[in-house]
């Protein structure tokens with residue numbers, strides 16, 4: 001199989017692997033080429049210009065593998081550089097904002113929706129604008145949760161861990177008082193904290209995972225453009241990172257929810 005058949009997925013780091021997990025479930029016949037910019041993570045605290053420059057380089061790297069679609073599995077990139085990628089790339093592109101907002105609008109009953117993400121995502125108001133475009137009656141409550149990313153990257157994710165619990169409470173307390181029935185996990189790192197978030201918000205609040213919604217949307221785009229793979233065998237993903245791949249296997253297992261055969265290669269992203 002040539003990599004022209006692959007879907008290119010990227011993130012600022014390893015958070016996008018939570019989306020890859022859903023792609024492997026929703027599109028088991030597709031080959032995934034993943035790039036994690038581990039040498040430059042985090043993006044969420046950087047300027048708009050820097051995020052756009054990095055995002056464009058990341059997409060160029062994937063295109064150098066002749067991918068048939070590019071997916072920004074990163075709330076920050078989708079929020080700050082989505083317009084640039086949609087305009088400049090010669091293959092279909094999707095980020096995580098639009099598919100996720102669409103699902104939130106469908107599932108909310110009381111039209112009170114919360115959104116959590118990085119500082120860059122929340123400051124862009126990308127989700128809020130999209131949600132209110134889809135339904136102007138929706139009331140949106142936004143909360144940046146910058147410490148969630150280092151918690152996840154450092155594996156402090158146990159819902160019984162007092163550090164996890166107190167960081168979750170610190171950010172989500174204001175949201176819990178707003179009577180939301182739907183909460184968008186607007187950063188691809190956050191599904192790793194799903195249990196802790198759900199314990200705090202209570203079972204009545206539905207959590208929307210941007211990775212799953214994006215995988216379902218990508219499947220729709222590929223089907224419409226007749227680009228779906230007809231290979232019936234499970235494909236082995238290929239992973240690329242911009243810092244040392246040491247330790248990738250353990251972290252990848254956590255994010256992907258399983259150990260799987262894969263290759264991981266370090267590349268110099270500044271070349272793109």
Ligand code: DGL
Nearest residue numbers: 012042043044075076188
């Ligand atoms: N995974 C990124 C996102 O979805 C967050 C990590 C970062 O700040 O780069 O926004």
